[in-house]
Amino acid sequence: MTHSRRSVLRRGAGFAVAGAAASLAGCSDAASGGSGEFDSGYAAFFTLHDWANQVAGDHATFEDPVDVGRLGHGWTPDGNLAADVASTDAFVYLDNSEFSWAQDLAATLEEDYDTVAVIDGLAGVEDDLLDWDHSHEEEGENREEDGHDEEDGHDEEEEENHDESGQYDPHVWVDPVLAADVVDTIAAGLGEADPDNADAYADNADAYAEELDAVDAAFQSIAENAARDVAVMAGHNSFQYLEARYGFRLHSPVGVSPQNEPTQSEIADTIELVNTEGIDAVLYDRFESSTLAESIVENSDATEAIPVTPAGGTTREWNDAGYGYLEQMTEVNVPAFERAFDAQ
Structure with missing residues (x-):
């Protein structure tokens, strides 16, 4: 991986977000200088939190404000988060409207607390973003x-105005190749904010990229050995970046937008597809209800519903087991996709 030394820090957005700014009132003394040493930060949700800590290594510790069992998009922070973040050295987020709370917080930090490094993980992958x-x-x-x-x-x-509206699928992290790009951006941002440890951040990103290469190889193997080119995702499809990367086709009666609801006709078409293609395992999102998947199984020739993870959050079970992004992908998604595409 080649580490660009381009500036990836966002400074001086030129406007403040009222809600976040109000919550920061009176906190400028604590935030203006951070700890005096680059050693802490926040990342906007589970995956970025994991990656930021992997890159930071022993030089800094990142916090995840989102509770276990919750996803970062559509989440609403409490009134103290802005002050907490402003008292640290860095904030890693995705500049996407699905994370509007993080966009608001980033804007306030840029305007009023320029000692906090604001790092947009999507910087550099804009051309790879897919519409909902x-x-x-x-x-x-x-x-x-x-x-x-x-x-x-x-x-x-x-x-x-596409980029400004943010109406694109933010789930770039499910693609291990794009994940490596985001990790590289985080390393570049931390290196710019903390030049003394820039080489260490770059080295840590390189080491992590090798593990992401193994995830990439696993999905390539599934694509090469798949008995069919289509599987069923009974829920909103967070995996279209995997489809684009490996040529998978995930049929979803819901689609990619979390706002969509399936019609009876779409469910019936999905059941017909399961029977026609001889699909035995139906996938569903571990962070959503399994009801639709179970209904499709009950009314088709399929025999089981298998959970997959969009890797944007963690469960209590996975958290207790020490699962990070890599474990969710390799221990949950890879075997589930192998089963769904009959690539075992």
């Missing part, structure tokens, strides 16, 4: 059948 509806072909087909022009409401001006 990128893989949900059925929706596009339905719009065309209904006589709606896909150009309506999706003109050039909206394309130009």
Whole structure:
């Protein structure tokens, strides 16, 4: 991995977010100088927390504000978080509207607390981001059948504002290749904020990238040995970056947006696909209900529902077992995908 020395720190956004700024009032003395030594920070959710600590090694410790069992997107922090983050040395987040609380906090830090290094993990992978509806072909087909022009409401001006609106799938971390890019960005940001330890951060990122290479190889093996090119995800699909990387096809009656709800027709079509393709195992998100997966199994020729993880949070069980991102991918997702694609 080649470590760029480009500046990845975000400074001086030029505006403050009222809610976060209010919670920081009176805390400038504690935050303005941090601890005087670069040794602590916050990361916006489980995966970034794991990666930031892997990169920081012995030089800094990062906290995860999101409770065990919760995901970072759609989460709402309490009123003390902004002050807590402002008293540390770094904040690692994803500049995506699904993490609007983190965007707000980053903006306030940039405006009022410029000693805190604000590191956007998506910096450098913008060209790889996928739209929420990128893989949900059925929706596009339905719009065309209904006589709606896909150009309506999706003109050039909206394309130009795509990055600003943040309407893209944030789950880049499920792709181990893009994960390595995000880890590299974190290392570059920490190195810029703490130059004395920049080489150590780069070395730690390199070592972690080798482990991510093993995850990449495991998914490549699944793609090469799969008995079929389609599996069923009974829930919203957080894995379209894996689909894009390895040529998988995950059929979901829900689609990629967490706001979508399946219709009875979409569920029936999914059951028909299971029977037609001889699919034996139906996947579902461990952080969502298994009801839809179990219903599909009960009403089809499939025999089991298997959990997978979007690796954006952790459970009490996994936390107690010491599972990080790598363990979730290798111990949960790899065997589940092998089973779903009959690539064992």
